[in-house]
Amino acid sequence: MNVTIVDYQSGNISSVINSFAEAAKGKVNLEVTSDINKIKSSDKIVLPGQGSFKSCVDSLNRISGLVDTLKEFSMTNKKPLLGICVGLQMFADVGYEEAETKGLGWIPGKVSKIDNQKGKFKLPHIGWNEIEIQKESKIFKDIKNKSHMYFVHSYEFIPEDKSVISATTDYSSKIVCSVEKDNLFGTQFHPEKSDKIGLKMIDNFLKL
Amino acid sequence: MLKNRIIPCLDVKDGRVVKGINFVELKDAGDPVEQAKIYSDSGADEICFLDITASNENRETIIDIVRKTAKECFVPLTVGGGVRTIQNITDLLLAGADKVSINTAAVKNVDFVKEASKKFGSQCIVVAIDAKKVSDNKWEVFTHGGRNKTGIDVVKFAKKVEENGAGEILLTSMDKDGTKSGYDIDLLKTITNSTNIPVIASGGVGSLDHLYDGIVKGGASAVLAASIFHYGEYKIKDAKEYLNSKNVSVRL
Numbered sequence: 001m002n003v004t005i006v007d008y009q010s011g012n013i014s015s016v017i018n019s020f021a022e023a024a025k026g027k028v029n030l031e032v033t034s035d036i037n038k039i040k041s042s043d044k045i046v047l048p049g050q051g052s053f054k055s056c057v058d059s060l061n062r063i064s065g066l067v068d069t070l071k072e073f074s075m076t077n078k079k080p081l082l083g084i085c086v087g088l089q090m091f092a093d094v095g096y097e098e099a100e101t102k103g104l105g106w107i108p109g110k111v112s113k114i115d116n117q118k119g120k121f122k123l124p125h126i127g128w129n130e131i132e133i134q135k136e137s138k139i140f141k142d143i144k145n146k147s148h149m150y151f152v153h154s155y156e157f158i159p160e161d162k163s164v165i166s167a168t169t170d171y172s173s174k175i176v177c178s179v180e181k182d183n184l185f186g187t188q189f190h191p192e193k194s195d196k197i198g199l200k201m202i203d204n205f206l207k208l
Numbered sequence: 209m210l211k212n213r214i215i216p217c218l219d220v221k222d223g224r225v226v227k228g229i230n231f232v233e234l235k236d237a238g239d240p241v242e243q244a245k246i247y248s249d250s251g252a253d254e255i256c257f258l259d260i261t262a263s264n265e266n267r268e269t270i271i272d273i274v275r276k277t278a279k280e281c282f283v284p285l286t287v288g289g290g291v292r293t294i295q296n297i298t299d300l301l302l303a304g305a306d307k308v309s310i311n312t313a314a315v316k317n318v319d320f321v322k323e324a325s326k327k328f329g330s331q332c333i334v335v336a337i338d339a340k341k342v343s344d345n346k347w348e349v350f351t352h353g354g355r356n357k358t359g360i361d362v363v364k365f366a367k368k369v370e371e372n373g374a375g376e377i378l379l380t381s382m383d384k385d386g387t388k389s390g391y392d393i394d395l396l397k398t399i400t401n402s403t404n405i406p407v408i409a410s411g412g413v414g415s416l417d418h419l420y421d422g423i424v425k426g427g428a429s430a431v432l433a434a435s436i437f438h439y440g441e442y443k444i445k446d447a448k449e450y451l452n453s454k455n456v457s458v459r460l
Contacts, residue, residue, distance in 0.1 A: 011328065011329060012301040012302070012306070012328065012332060014278060014301060014302055014303065014304040014305075015278065015282075015304060015306055018278050018279050018282075018304055019282050021279075022279070022282070050328075050329050050331065050332075051328065051329035052329065055329075116404070119404050122404055122405055122406050122429060123404060123405070124330060124331060124375055124376075124405070124406070125210065126331070126375065126376060126406050126429070127210050127211055127212075127213050127253065127406075127429065127430065128210070128211045128213065128253055128459040129209065129210045129211065130209065148211065148459045150283070150284060151210075152284075152331040152375070153331070154330075170209055171209075171210055192282065193282060193283060193284050193306060194282070194283075195248070195282055195283050196282075198282060199282060
C-alpha cells in the first residue's frame with residue numbers, strides 16, 4: 001500500500017512523518033511529497049496543516065494542480081484521506097483566520113475562532129483533552145471513549161451537517177474534534193503527538 | 209475537560225544530560241534520548257529540552273538529539289536555549305521539535321517573536337521569561353540565566369509577547385529556581401491574570417504540593433519541573449496521582 005503525506009511547504013510536518021513512519025513500519029510504503037503523479041497513484045493521503053487557515057490554503061494553491069488532484073482523489077475517486085488540524089479545517093467552505101479565505105469546500109461549514117467567553121478560557125486550546133465519541137468511526141477502532149488526545153488550536157470547524165461529527169471535545173463549548181464523511185476523515189487534535197493512542201488511530205487509518 | 213500538563217525538563221550540555229534521572233534501569237544516565245523516552249513512557253505530557261551548551265561549536269549536537277528523540281517519543285517536544293534566528297527554529301522543527309522556546313532573543317527584539325509566530329504559527333512559539341522580584345508585586349525580566357538585568361517590567365513584557373503572537377509563556381522565577389521552596393505564586397497569579405495565553409510555571413519545585421499550588425493557586429496551565437523527577441524522588445505517575453487525588457484534572 002502507498003500512503004502519501006502531502007508536503008506542501010506549510011509548517012512543521014516532521015512529527016507527522018515520524019509517527020506515520022513508526023505506525024507504518026514494514027507494512028506500508030510511505031511517501032512525503034507534493035508530486036502530483038505520486039499523489040494520484042497513492043492509496044491513501046494524509047493532509048497535515050499548521051499555521052493559519054489562510055497560510056495553508058495559500059500554500060496548497062501555490063503548487064500548480066495540487067488542489068484539483070486532491071479533489072479528484074477524495075471526491076471523485078473516493079479514496080481515504082485524513083486531514084489533521086488545519087488539514088481538517090480546510091475541508092470547510094470558508095475560514096476566518098487572518099482574513100476570510102475560501103476553503104476546499106469538501107464538507108459544508110466554516111472555521112471560526114473558538115469563543116473563549118471573554119477570556120475565561122485561554123487560547124490557544126493547548127494540551128490533552130478527552131474526546132467524546134459521537135458516532136462510530138473506522139479510525140476509532142479499539143479506541144475508548146474519553147481517550148486523551150493532544151490539541152493545539154484557536155479555531156474550530158463548524159460543519160453544517162452535524163452527522164459528519166464523529167467526536168467532540170469539551171473546551172468552552174463542545175468543539176468538533178473529529179469528522180468522518182464517507183472516505184474523508186479529519187481530526188482537530190494531533191494523533192501524531194498523542195502518544196500510544198494517537199499511534200493506534202494512525203494504525204487504524206493505515207489499515208482501512 | 210482540558211488537563212493540566214506536567215512537563216519534565218532536561219538540561220542538556222554538549223549533548224549530555226546534566227542533573228539526569230538516576231534510575232537503575234538506565235543504561236547511560238547521560239543520554240538525553242533514553243531519558244526522554246523514559247519520561248514519555250511514564251506519562252509525561254510533554255518533554256522539554258533546555259540546551260545549556262555554552263560554545264557555538266557544539267550546537268549541532270542538540271539537533272541530533274532532537275532528531276533521535278522525535279523518532280521515539282510521540283508526545284510534544286519543546287526545545288529551548290540559544291534560539292536566536294529563524295534558521296535556528298527551522299533547524300529544530302525540521303529535526304522534529306514541536307515547539308521552540310525563545311528567551312534572550314525575544315527580550316532583545318520582540319519583533320523576532322512576531323516574525324517567528326507568523327512564519328511557523330503561534331502553536332510552536334513559546335516565550336521563556338526569567339523574572340526576578342524587585343519590590344512588592346513587581347518583577348523584572350532578566351536574561352542570560354538570570355545574570356543580566358533588563359529594566360523591563362514582567363507584566364508589560366508578557367502582554368507584549370502575547371500581542372506579538374507567542375502561543376505560550378514559560379515563566380521562571382529566578383528567585384525560586386533551585387531553592388525547592390515552591391513556585392513564586394504571586395508572580396504566577398499576576399501573569400496568568402494579565403494574559404490570555406497558557407502559562408507554564410517553572411522554578412522552585414521541591415514537592416508535589418508545589419505542583420498543586422502552581423496550578424490551583426497560581427493559575428498555571430502546565431507545570432515544569434526538573435530535579436524532583438531527575439533524582440527519582442517522584443515519578444511522573446506519583447505527581448499525577450497526587451494531583452488527581454486533590455481534584456486537579458490530569459491525564460492519567
